[in-house]
Amino acid sequence: MSGGTQKGGMREGVQVVKLGEGAQRYELDEEALRRVLLRQDVRGLPVVVVSVAGAYRGGKSFILDFFLRYLKASRYSQQTGAWLGSEDEPLQGFHWRGGSERNTTGIHLWSEPIITTLEATGEKVAVLLMDTQGTFDSETTIGQNSTIFALSTLISSVQIYNLTGNIKEDDLQHLQLFTEYGRLACDSKSKAFQTLLFLVRDWPHAFEHAYGFLGGSTLLNKRLQAKVNQNPELRQVREHIRTCFDNIKCFLMPHPGHSVEDLKFTGCLRVTDLREQFRLALLELVPSLFDPKHLTPKLISGERVTTQDLFDYFKTYVGIFNS
Ligand code: GDP
Ligand code: MG
Secondary structure: OOOOEEOOEEOOEEEEEEEOOOOOOEEEOHHHHHHHHOOHHHOOOEEEEEEEEEEOOOOHHHHHHHHHHHHHOOHHHHHHOHHHOOOOOOOOOOOOOOHHHOOOOEEEEEOOOEEEEOOOOOOEEEEEEEEEEEOOOOHHHHHHHHHHHHHHHHHOOEEEEEEEOOOOHHHHHHHHHHHHHHHHOOOOOOOOEEEEEEEEEOOOOOOOOOOHHHHHHHHHHHHHOOOOOOOHHHHHHHHHHHHHEEEEEEEEOOOOOOHHHHHHHHOOOOHHHOOHHHHHHHHHHHHHHHOOOOOOOOEEOOEEOEHHHHHHHHHHHHHHHHO
16 A cells, blocks of 8 residues: 655655665665655754654554554644544555565655644644664574664654563563664763653553553553562663663553454455554554644754754764664
8 A cells, every 4th residue: 555646756655774785784775865854845844753663564554654644634633533534544654564565674764754833832843754674583683673773763752662462571672772772873971862652562451551551651660660689680671771761651552453454455444443442542642642732853962853954863873883
């Protein structure tokens, strides 16, 4: 499913960073990045960068397409919840079925920054959506994947760590690894990263921790707690994660319902087929990220980052990781 056409090209996810060979271990597609960030209409605007990172087939593209829906909806639809869409509207945007994107490690940006106005100040900002995909399936991929995740965490104002079922010890260890790589690339004494959101998909224990941010925060406190008799290694992982981010949150997402499996065949999303709980969760999650009251502009060393700055940061960071 590709997005529609517009003047100047297709709207789609564009790969800007991929894994290379030899000295160019991380390849930046500068031309592609230029087409997204250096467009006339977003010149000089501060950016808000929301990234979804995680393994292949975790539902990242699927949720990103709901983000797009919200961002493109009128203010009225955003406020009434009508932004979720009508029954027969196909879910478009990032390709949410495997297809040719299968196992493509790297960073994709939505080709069109979405211009939005911050409610507090009336300033315009450019919202960028980023899809970060990697695998941690073999020893050889772990280092490179960590760097890709580190890069997207450095670049984003909100990093959504997309997980299935729970926050597992492995997930925390991988997170520690990629935040370590990320810290190597910055010199500042302040926290290296902005907001981290653990997004747990198909949360199975709603009776124990409720869906949404409420259950998420109790689960997170439990998982990130340093305990008295804890193995020092486990304790260190937790302390490290806490010190890296300004803000850490967790959201528990219900299973969307079994119709998502049929979607592979129909290619069309009927919002009425989604479980009510999933729809309610979307209505809580998506505005918390993109409502003009809540948008978080990207800061580096306390300064707002513009589209041009972001272009330069991409080049600098990729250069550092290649050296
Ligand atoms: P990505 O590779 O992480 O971008 O995953 P996709 O968004 O392409 O989704 C992979 C498959 O999972 C698709 O068939 C989706 O319909 C399905 N899917 C999307 N969201 C969810 C979810 O929250 N739970 C489950 N179980 N499946 C989902
Ligand atoms: Mg995808």
